[in-house]
Every structure is written in structure tokens, then in C-alpha cells.
Amino acid sequence: MLPPLPPAAGTTAAPSAAATLRSEIGEPAIPDLGHGPRAPFLLPPLPFALNALAPAISARTLEFHYHQHHTGYLAALNRLLSGHALAGEALIPIIRDSHGGALPGALFNNAAQVWNHSFYWRCLTPGGGQAPGGRLGAAIARDFGGLPALRDGLIANASGQFGSGWVWLCAESGRLTLRRTGNADTPVRHPGVTPLLTIDVWEHAYYLDYQNRRVEHVTVLIDTLLNWPFASAIYEAHLEQSGGAERRTALPIAPPLLGVPAANTRSAIFSRLARRH
Numbered sequence: 602m603l604p605p606l607p608p609a610a611g612t613t614a615a616p617s618a619a620a621t622l623r624s625e626i627g628e629p630a631i632p633d634l635g636h637g638p639r640a641p642f643l644l645p646p647l648p649f650a651l652n653a654l655a656p657a658i659s660a661r662t663l664e665f666h667y668h669q670h671h672t673g674y675l676a677a678l679n680r681l682l683s684g685h686a687l688a689g690e691a692l693i694p695i696i697r698d699s700h701g702g703a704l705p706g707a708l709f710n711n712a713a714q715v716w717n718h719s720f721y722w723r724c725l726t727p728g729g730g731q732a733p734g735g736r737l738g739a740a741i742a743r744d745f746g747g748l749p750a751l752r753d754g755l756i757a758n759a760s761g762q763f764g765s766g767w768v769w770l771c772a773e774s775g776r777l778t779l780r781r782t783g784n785a786d787t788p789v790r791h792p793g794v795t796p797l798l799t800i801d802v803w804e805h806a807y808y809l810d811y812q813n814r815r816v817e818h819v820t821v822l823i824d825t826l827l828n829w830p831f832a833s834a835i836y837e838a839h840l841e842q843s844g845g846a847e848r849r850t851a852l853p854i855a856p857p858l859l860g861v862p863a864a865n866t867r868s869a870i871f872s873r874l875a876r877r878h
């Protein structure tokens with residue numbers, strides 16, 4: 602059995618890879634994020650203090666993002682589930698059962714946004730961004746050619762997502778992939794696709810700090826906040842779930858990378874942040 606959840610809100614310690622996960626819904630690679638077994642679902646605490654991610658993400662942005670947006674999705678979800686046929690299900694089955702095709706409704710949107718945000722907070726940590734080693738580091742080298750190329754891919758997908766959405770690093774069919782999803786959509790609704798990391802590219806994630814400069818926000822987040830130990834723990838569980846061996850297939854990396862931004866150097870971005878704070 603995997604150990605319990607990482608530290609509660611107000612702490613700044615980065616969770617170790619071994620202390621990050623326990624299983625959810627019988628799929629060991631999907632972390633239990635603390636929503637509880639069924640409705641009314643709970644709001645998992647932030648794994649860091651509101652000011653712990655500054656200057657990359659300000660306390661004001663986190664305050665709005667967590668206490669207004671994430672909390673709002675949770676309240677709407679519990680309201681929608683009152684008396685609903687899916688009310689006895691766990692959160693991920695609700696996400697999978699409520700998608701409904703091309704125009705997902707309010708239940709799917711709020712359920713997915715609750716899970717996406719709870720997962721997103723775990724993907725961030727003060728002092729993050731350190732290159733992962735172990736089997737995840739080896740898989741990144743194998744499937745992307747190294748962390749710099751993966752970084753470019755994350756930035757390109759964040760830039761290429763028109764409107765609101767999410768960018769994901771996933772493990773599926775024996776390899777790592779990049780995905781981007783629109784609005785509330787989430788790869789966790791696809792059995793067999795294991796999200797390892799995500800970046801929220803809704804404007805509410807960065808507008809107070811960066812206005813329209815999404816690429817700048819995403820670049821700083823990747824370089825200083827991404828919680829690679831969390832991703833590594835999920836990847837280890839994914840490998841365990843898939844039989845402990847990686848299986849190579851001809852699955853292409855998707856989607857194609859668009860518009861890799863140039864000249865967003867770390868030093869230039871940090872100079873702007875330093876001037877602002």
C-alpha cells in the first residue's frame with residue numbers, strides 16, 4: 602500500500618516521492634488527492650502556504666485560484682450531485698461517466714475542474730523544477746531526447762492551446778506523451794492514460810501576475826515550480842501497474858508541437874519578475 606498524502610496547507614516542505622501517493626479507485630497510478638470517497642466531495646488542502654510559490658505565482662493569484670475558482674468548482678459539483686444518479690460514485694468515475702460527448706455539461710466540467718486543480722497543486726512545489734532522475738529521467742531522455750526538449754514541448758503546447766485549458770505530461774502505451782486539453786477536459790477520463798504533471802493555462806492561473814504573457818508564466822513555472830518527485834512517484838506506480846516493464850509501441854507523441862517560442866530566456870524573465878516584486 603502506498604503511504605498517505607503529502608503535507609497539509611501551511612507547510613512548505615516538498616513531499617518525497619515515496620510519501621506522495623496512495624491509490625485511488627483501484628488504479629495504483631492515479632493518486633488519491635483527498636476528495637473523499639463520494640459526494641459531498643472535500644476540498645483538499647493546498648500542499649504549500651499561499652505565499653510559498655512567489656514570485657513565480659503570487660499569493661494573490663493563489664488566493665483567487667484556490668479559494669475562489671477551485672472552491673467554486675467544488676461547490677458547484679456537490680450542488681449538481683445532490684439527488685443525481687451518479688452521486689454515490691467516486692470522483693473519477695463521475696468524470697468518466699458524465700463526459701457526454703462533444704459538448705460536456707456542467708457536471709463533467711465541474712467534476713473535471715475539481716480533479717484537475719487538486720492534481721495541479723500537487724504538481725507545484727517551492728524550489729521545484731529540478732531535473733528528474735531514475736526511470737522517469739530515463740524515459741524523458743528516451744521519448745523526448747532530454748528535459749530541454751520536453752520543456753520546449755510543454756511551452757509550445759501551452760502557447761498553442763487556444764483559449765482555456767491544460768497541458769499534460771502523460772504515460773500511456775509504454776511511453777511518455779504530451780497532451781493538451783481544452784476547457785475542463787482531462788486525460789484522467791481515459792483509462793490507461795496516466796497524467797504525470799499538468800500546467801493550468803486558464804487565464805485565471807496567471808493573469809494577475811503576468812496579464813496576457815502566458816508563455817512567460819509557463820516558462821517560470823516549469824523552471825522553478827514543477828514537482829518532479831511527484832511525477833516520478835506516479836510514473837513508478839504506472840510502471841508497477843503495467844507489469845513493471847515498459848512496452849514500446851509505435852504510438853506517436855501527440856499532439857504536434859506548435860509555435861515553439863524563442864528568446865524566452867530564464868534570465869530575461871527573472872529580471873522582469875525581480876523588477877515587479
Ligand SMILES: [Fe+2]
Nearest residue numbers: 670801803806
Ligand atoms: Fe485553474
